[in-house]
Amino acid sequence: MFVLAAALAATLAACGGGGGGGGQGGEDVTVASDIAYPPFEFERDGEPVGFDIDLLNEVGKRAGFTPEYQNVTFDGIINGLRNNQYDVAISSMTITPDREKRIDFSEPYFNADQSLLAPGDAGIESVDDLGDATVGVQLGTTGEITAREFKDEGTINGEIRTFDTIEDAFNALENGQIDAIINDLAVSQYEAKNSDGNAEIIEVIPTDEQYGIALPKDSDLRQDINEALAEIKEDGTYEEIYKKWIGRAPEEIPR
């Protein structure tokens, strides 16, 4: 009986330890991310890649920790941080006052806006043309919040359909099951570029959002992350990562 219990405990410990260090040294830090959000976080050959991943790996290198990525649904991240299931989250998450009541953020690392994505030939030229159209959003995102604000104002009257991942929403748009998507500009731009002309950015919806690295309240890691982030913005690494994934130089570096 004891042997069995010991074997079980050993197995659990091995599972709990995760995949081991990635050669960066330092402590392992559990990082939550909705890894279906190109170009910020997505999978290539089974590994997480993207703007956020490069950025956080660089932060970890300088702050002395090794990120262990956990692929989760976006709407579960805040709750998971609050319950200390994750140490850090990087998932193109906009810093909002509402979210700041529940979790902490690093200094901003990306300037973002919302956008309206739709087929170019659907006769939709702006948000005002949406009328009764079905609008897809990802659950829990600022895209969802923006869409619901439009609905409250009466600018749009149709159904707002929530998806677990933005990939599901893109898929539904491509299939013609929804009429448009309200989502982060950079991600919808990436989709538009890869959609063979099926979807276009119809309108940029300026919201002046900024992404931040999310942390549980009063995390010891916050100061280290901010210092590393400041260095990365300062020494040109930020611009390098930006060019690699966004395809052009940043207009300005978020402060």
Added chain:
Amino acid sequence: MPFEWPVEFDPSRFSLQNIREQYLDSGVIFENFDTLLQAFLITVGLALLAEILGIILGLVLALMKIGRSKILSAPAQVYIDVFRGTPLLIQIIFIYFATPNIGIRIESLFFAGLVALTLNSAAYVAEIFRSGIQSIDKGQMEAGRASGLTYAQTMRHIIVPQAFRRVIPPLTNEFVMLIKDTSIVSVIGLEELLRSARVIQSATASATPLVAAAVFYLAICLPLIYLANGLERRLNRRTA
């Protein structure tokens, strides 16, 4: 590697007061009650329609399967195997996200869910009917045939009506499964009970909507479970 417990426990948050605040926040429910109620009606409507259509399709499949014609029984068997042998989640995702690839586009989420649940429950209902029909004494078929009825007439007037009574308890249990399975349709975005609870949870950061959804499911499933148990007992007494 040092030993790490796979579960962490924070005693400071494990108090009656916190449990009440996190799980039983009545304010959140009052503010969103209409939304939840509407979602509940979608859940019940979806389950009811899928059950009715599933019974019709399931009975057809059962009769095909027990007949002597291979041309009928083989496809029925394949159908039942495929739908019982694959997860409902795959069936739903396939029906909504993958059929457009071959030109079949389901516009309505409700209809997509209804199709998936009907096709799935029909496979289970078919098995229930098959075992119900086969549980009727062979002598009845022989007697029917001996008195000049055809196979189809004996089935229709003698066997199936008796089988129907016997399958009511397992069909009720199947209906309970179906009600709970409607929650899987939330994956394609239909705002049934679970999705609606998750949308409110994401907006309010409260776990209370999930508890409320669970209570709604219980409110409809528990009476049905006890009803099925009672019917089963009565049936056993009568046939014992």
